[in-house]
Amino acid sequence: MARPLTMFEKIWAAHEVHRDEDGQSLLYVDRHFIHDGSRTPYKQLADRGLAVRRPDLTFATPDHYVPTTSRNFADVDGEDRKDMVASLTRNTQASGVTEFGLGDARHGIVHVMGPEQGLSLPGMLILCGDSHTSTHGALGALAFGIGASEVAHVLATQTLWQRKPKTMRVLIEGELGAGVSGKDVVLALIAQIGVNGATGHAIEYAGSTMETLSVEGRLTICNMSIEAGARAGMVAPDQATFAYLKDKPHAPKGKAWEEAVARWRDLPTDPGAIFDREVFLDASAIEPMMTWGNRPSEALPVTAAIPDVAMVEDPAQRRVLQAALDYMGLKPGMRLAEVPVDYVFIGSCTNGRIEDFRAAAEILKGRRVAPGVTAIAVPGSGLVRLQAEAEGLDRIFIAAGFEWRYSGCSMCLAVNGDMVPPGKRSASTSNRNFVGRQGPEARTHLVSPATAAATAIAGRFADHRALGV
Amino acid sequence: MAKFETLVATAAPLDQRDVNTDAVIPGRFLRRKREDGFGECLFRDLRFHADGTENENFVLNQPAFREAKVIVANENFGCGSSRESAVFALYDYGIRCIIAPSFGDIFHNNCFKNGLLPIVLPETEVSELRAQAGTMQGTPFAIDLQAQTVTGVDGVARRFEIDPFRKRLLLAGVDEIDFTLGHMDKIAAFEAAR
Numbered sequence: 325m326a327r328p329l330t331m332f333e334k335i336w337a338a339h340e341v342h343r344d345e346d347g348q349s350l351l352y353v354d355r356h357f358i359h360d361g362s363r364t365p366y367k368q369l370a371d372r373g374l375a376v377r378r379p380d381l382t383f384a385t386p387d388h389y390v391p392t393t394s395r396n397f398a399d400v401d402g403e404d405r406k407d408m409v410a411s412l413t414r415n416t417q418a419s420g421v422t423e424f425g426l427g428d429a430r431h432g433i434v435h436v437m438g439p440e441q442g443l444s445l446p447g448m449l450i451l452c453g454d455s456h457t458s459t460h461g462a463l464g465a466l467a468f469g470i471g472a473s474e475v476a477h478v479l480a481t482q483t484l485w486q487r488k489p490k491t492m493r494v495l496i497e498g499e500l501g502a503g504v505s506g507k508d509v510v511l512a513l514i515a516q517i518g519v520n521g522a523t524g525h526a527i528e529y530a531g532s533t534m535e536t537l538s539v540e541g542r543l544t545i546c547n548m549s550i551e552a553g554a555r556a557g558m559v560a561p562d563q564a565t566f567a568y569l570k571d572k573p574h575a576p577k578g579k580a581w582e583e584a585v586a587r588w589r590d591l592p593t594d595p596g597a598i599f600d601r602e603v604f605l606d607a608s609a610i611e612p613m614m615t616w617g618n619r620p621s622e623a624l625p626v627t628a629a630i631p632d633v634a635m636v637e638d639p640a641q642r643r644v645l646q647a648a649l650d651y652m653g654l655k656p657g658m659r660l661a662e663v664p665v666d667y668v669f670i671g672s673c674t675n676g677r678i679e680d681f682r683a684a685a686e687i688l689k690g691r692r693v694a695p696g697v698t699a700i701a702v703p704g705s706g707l708v709r710l711q712a713e714a715e716g717l718d719r720i721f722i723a724a725g726f727e728w729r730y731s732g733c734s735m736c737l738a739v740n741g742d743m744v745p746p747g748k749r750s751a752s753t754s755n756r757n758f759v760g761r762q763g764p765e766a767r768t769h770l771v772s773p774a775t776a777a778a779t780a781i782a783g784r785f786a787d788h789r790a791l792g793v
Numbered sequence: 794m795a796k797f798e799t800l801v802a803t804a805a806p807l808d809q810r811d812v813n814t815d816a817v818i819p820g821r822f823l824r825r826k827r828e829d830g831f832g833e834c835l836f837r838d839l840r841f842h843a844d845g846t847e848n849e850n851f852v853l854n855q856p857a858f859r860e861a862k863v864i865v866a867n868e869n870f871g872c873g874s875s876r877e878s879a880v881f882a883l884y885d886y887g888i889r890c891i892i893a894p895s896f897g898d899i900f901h902n903n904c905f906k907n908g909l910l911p912i913v914l915p916e917t918e919v920s921e922l923r924a925q926a927g928t929m930q931g932t933p934f935a936i937d938l939q940a941q942t943v944t945g946v947d948g949v950a951r952r953f954e955i956d957p958f959r960k961r962l963l964l965a966g967v968d969e970i971d972f973t974l975g976h977m978d979k980i981a982a983f984e985a986a987r
Contacts, residue, residue, distance in 0.1 A: 341979050341983040342976055342979045346957035346961060347956075347957070348956070348958040350973065350979070352980070352983055352984070361823065364826075364827050364877075367827065368970075372970065374970070389824065404824045404825075405824060407824075408824050453875060454875055455873065455874050469875040469899055470902070471877035471880070471902060471903035471906065472878075472903075473907070474902065474903075474906070476970065477969055477970050477973065480973075480974075481970065481973045481976075481980060482984075483973060483976075483980055485958070485969065485973070487956055489898075519811055519869060519872060520811070520869040520872065520895060520897075523869065523872075523895055523896075523897070524898060550873075551873075553869065553872060553897065619811055640810045640868070641810070643809070644809065644810060644811060737874075738820060739820045739824070746843075756815070758813050758815045758816070758873065759815070759816060759838070760819050760838055764819070764821075764843065765843070
């Protein structure tokens with residue numbers, strides 16, 4: 325009998341065009357997403373006189389530099405940002421690549437758009453010049469982020485050289501408590517294994533918790549795999565995956581759909597397959613989480629207090645934690661739920677999907693954002709925004725005092741002009757709490773959408789479960 | 794692409810773990826054009842105060858390390874964002890080699906596309922080298938890619954492991970796209986067989 329294989333190994337093997345004598349694999353890319361940070365790779369192609377090899381497998385949307393206050397190109401902030409956005413349109417048109425531009429309802433953050441359009445499918449190798457490409461692995465794909473030179477390489481050849489990473493299974497078992505989301509799970513995981521806990525590994529998330537989690541919750545968890553250093557994050561496709569993908573615009577239709585599902589059923593890891601590492605997480609013990617430091621691993625339950633970092637033994641760790649406390653303006657022993665906030669941001673490729681806005685709206689319904697708090701909701705795509713509006717969620721957000729914006733990366737990395745001012749504190753549903761991430765000297769705390777909503781109402785970090793929703 | 798064969802240069806110690814690529818180059822500089830250079834953006838918010846004056850405490854601003862071409866870093870250097878501008882910034886500033894116990898995966902890959910050599914050594918050896926760089930300021934390190942050795946101030950040649958494929962391309966200065974264009978028949982056959 326053949327050796328049992330992991331899902332990762334199956335997908336890897338199916339995409340290996342060639343293996344170099346020195347052990348690197350040339351992998352074939354099924355789907356390549358590009359965004360408005362693609363000017364440099366396109367220039368690399370132009371300088372060599374090369375064309376895009378497979379424009380039909382390449383899809384574009386400008387997400388990083390676009391305004392979220394309107395859909396007008398004229399509102400793109402400044403000439404240099406305008407050039408980033410305009411060059412994507414110019415380059416995709418010249419190369420025959422489909423672009424979901426600013427005025428298109430299908431516009432969105434690339435990692436929201438791909439799954440939503442059915443462009444990301446089980447068994448695929450999916451690449452994008454963005455570290456959060458691991459998101460797409462939630463559908464049973466191998467997906468990871470690449471640099472600009474690699475984007476140019478994929479555009480020119482539809483392939484990428486890679487050395488096979490190790491595999492890690494994260495087994496998550498047990499029932500999640502009421503109101504505990506995928507975001508809380510992944511923050512708890514990173515707190516447990518650290519920001520380089522999965523470096524050099526492709527993670528497969530498995531176990532009863534993952535099986536019952538929504539596809540959107542899985543997308544959130546896979547999204548933040550990179551925050552534990554992982555090359556990729558993936559979840560075996562199952563009935564929930566197929567139900568999510570069926571009838572999506574680019575998903576196979578009719579007989580082709582049935583055939584595809586039959587193939588996808590062979591993807592999950594074989595019983596007895598061996599992973600290089602196994603990690604276990606008890607889902608029933610996870611509470612709503614938030615970060616307090618400048619690495620995603622500095623996460624604690626919202627109900628906890630800041631730890632005494634002086635007790636940390638490793639001097640390199642202690643220095644990082646002390647610097648984080650200073651930057652964040654916090655002291656050991658402070659209760660997180662007493663820390664006041666200035667900004668609340670709900671959106672991003674981590675938490676910009678319809679389920680996220682539903683969860684937040686449930687908390688916000690009939691309530692008001694605390695005085696002095698600036699709260700913005702940025703749907704992950706035009707279609708998420710339309711769906712939310714069809715469900716009346718926009719009216720709940722607006723009545724509560726949120727700004728209801730248009731799709732884009734926005735305040736997650738603050739390169740479009742949406743920024744948290746210096747010294748201000750933000751509760752953000754995004755993925756990175758790095759120094760300066762949301763603007764110079766901005767203080768970012770990562771939370772789930774429900775926690776962000778409860779925090780907006782309280783004006784300080786809050787346990788949304790106490791609101792009795 | 795620029796070759797990397799040998800290097801003899803000052804090494805600067807950067808004893809901070811988990812230095813992310815947002816710290817190497819903040820997001821507000823990512824819309825620069827490649828041809829405009831990224832050197833002045835390197836570690837911008839660590840090298841400079843908000844008012845634009847230099848932070849004299851940052852290692853690259855100290856007189857002994859202004860000419861450094863090597864950084865001896867700590868665990869997980871270059872984690873986070875895939876921004877290749879982090880490598881552009883290091884390279885344009887003049888850095889040609891980074892030594893660390895581990896790197897962020899995407900950053901590590903990006904280095905090789907730009908002639909920047911990332912060297913992985915065990916934590917204890919990196920600590921020794923970092924200490925040597927700090928105490929014997931300005932005494933050069935020697936790096937030999939063909940021999941896979943780093944020689945610190947103590948004269949001890951420490952051997953490092955490196956992906957043989959990456960080594961081959963870096964030694965020859967082979968551009969990866971050009972290299973792959975030599976495999977287009979295989980790619981076409983793979984596409985035809987699907």
